[in-house]
Amino acid sequence: MEATPQPIARSEAPLQLLLFVDKRPSSNERIRQIRACLKELASDDTYELQVVDVSEQPHLAEHFKLVATPSLIKIHPEPRQILAGSNLIAQLENWWSRWQRSIEDRQTTPQTVPLTEKGTPVEIKSIAHSAEVIRLADEIFRFQREKEELQAQLQFKDHLIAMLAHDLRNPLTAVSIALETLEQLSQPPKEGNELRLNPNLTAQLLRHARNQTKAIDRMITDILQAARDKSAEFRIQPEQLDLEKLCLEVIDRLHDQFAAKFQKITTDIPSDLPSVYADPERVRQVIVNLLDNAIKYTPEHGAIEVSILHRTTQKVQVSICDNGPGIPHDNQTRIFEDSFRLKRDEAKEGYGIGLALCKRVVQAHYGQIWVDSELNHGSCFHFTLPVYRPSPSA
Numbered sequence: 465m466e467a468t469p470q471p472i473a474r475s476e477a478p479l480q481l482l483l484f485v486d487k488r489p490s491s492n493e494r495i496r497q498i499r500a501c502l503k504e505l506a507s508d509d510t511y512e513l514q515v516v517d518v519s520e521q522p523h524l525a526e527h528f529k530l531v532a533t534p535s536l537i538k539i540h541p542e543p544r545q546i547l548a549g550s551n552l553i554a555q556l557e558n559w560w561s562r563w564q565r566s567i568e569d570r571q572t573t574p575q576t577v578p579l580t581e582k583g584t585p586v587e588i589k590s591i592a593h594s595a596e597v598i599r600l601a602d603e604i605f606r607f608q609r610e611k612e613e614l615q616a617q618l619q620f621k622d623h624l625i626a627m628l629a630h631d632l633r634n635p636l637t638a639v640s641i642a643l644e645t646l647e648q649l650s651q652p653p654k655e656g657n658e659l660r661l662n663p664n665l666t667a668q669l670l671r672h673a674r675n676q677t678k679a680i681d682r683m684i685t686d687i688l689q690a691a692r693d694k695s696a697e698f699r700i701q702p703e704q705l706d707l708e709k710l711c712l713e714v715i716d717r718l719h720d721q722f723a724a725k726f727q728k729i730t731t732d733i734p735s736d737l738p739s740v741y742a743d744p745e746r747v748r749q750v751i752v753n754l755l756d757n758a759i760k761y762t763p764e765h766g767a768i769e770v771s772i773l774h775r776t777t778q779k780v781q782v783s784i785c786d787n788g789p790g791i792p793h794d795n796q797t798r799i800f801e802d803s804f805r806l807k808r809d810e811a812k813e814g815y816g817i818g819l820a821l822c823k824r825v826v827q828a829h830y831g832q833i834w835v836d837s838e839l840n841h842g843s844c845f846h847f848t849l850p851v852y853r854p855s856p857s858a
């Protein structure tokens with residue numbers, strides 16, 4: 465961790481100097497020489513010298529645009545002046561009389577200090593003032609970055625609300641149709657409509673409504689779980705993302721691995737695929753993990769395909785399929801758990817965490833991930849991501 469910078473002392477001496485040094489052993493000698501030179505040139509109350517180690521206060525070095533150490537900077541009175549190089553003492557002696565004159569001029573002529581819009585003086589009057597200005601500038605920069613991050617998160621939440629409203633509508637509509645049908649059929653039959661409620665039909669409609677409410681409940685649990693995981697483990701930084709480009713980049717990077725096992729890789733990506741709203745690095749991780757697995761578990765000369773589908777207006781689905789050994793039905797959920805590996809694969813390299821990580825990443829994007837597989841007939845891993853929608857203000 466960076467060393468905590470020492471606060472720079474406040475001083476009102478007429479001449480304010482800042483000496484930047486680094487951690488070289490020769491620095492101490494330089495500091496000593498400059499102090500001795502100043503002692504000879506002036507009395508102590510005429511100037512203030514502060515020594516700054518650039519490695520401890522890099523923001524100060526950046527602020528003064530330093531390119532070398534040691535550097536001696538006259539920061540007050542204005543204009544600022546930087547002396548650098550091996551002959552600092554000679555330069556200091558050379559400039560000293562002119563600096564003295566400028567101080568005397570300032571004392572005899574009234575000074576006009578430029579003001580900011582709010583009426584505060586903009587001139588940097590002391591080392592302490594200068595350090596404060598820099599610190600505030602850093603703070604403003606940090607707040608701006610945080611604001612942008614929060615705005616991106618808010619935008620992400622807007623997307624989600626649209627997506628969830630859309631997803632929840634289907635089962636809700638199904639429930640309300642089932643209830644309306646029950647209600648209508650329990651009325652006396654109208655002419656031309658002979659359909660009557662019987663115990664079988666009632667049970668069927670109720671079962672249907674119950675299943676749909678369970679689906680709604682599952683979706684809400686997933687959302688709450690994802691929100692918890694997201695805040696606990698992941699800070700995703702979603703942005704407009706071109707999935708096709710990303711998939712092709714990953715495939716290209718894994719070219720040697722496909723070639724080593726003589727595996728054929730194909731893609732099926734529609735040309736009008738919309739962008740998604742996702743964290744590029746995290747999504748790259750998911751695609752790499754799934755392709756790594758496909759390569760690892762599929763025998764030589766196998767076939768692997770990456771396909772993308774614009775599944776609903778709100779979601780894009782990525783599928784990575786292979787014709788490898790497949791995954792038994794009983795384990796198709798468990799493979800997404802931490803450290804779970806199929807017994808048959810324990811001899812293969814791996815820790816059983818790749819798919820668990822994929823699940824966390826996808827859930828942090830409020831997407832789903834699952835596998836369709838038949839033993840000895842290959843596996844298809846699918847995951848969904850939200851479609852990118854520009855915010856109305858953009």
Ligand code: ADP
Nearest residue numbers: 757758761799805806809814815816817818819
């Ligand atoms: P790892 O590959 O390091 O074991 P993963 O979490 O990526 O960990 O996968 C968990 C388990 O799921 C693997 O050990 C393997 O048994 C099974 N698996 C994953 N991908 C495939 C695949 N494409 N084909 C067959 N089995 C797979």
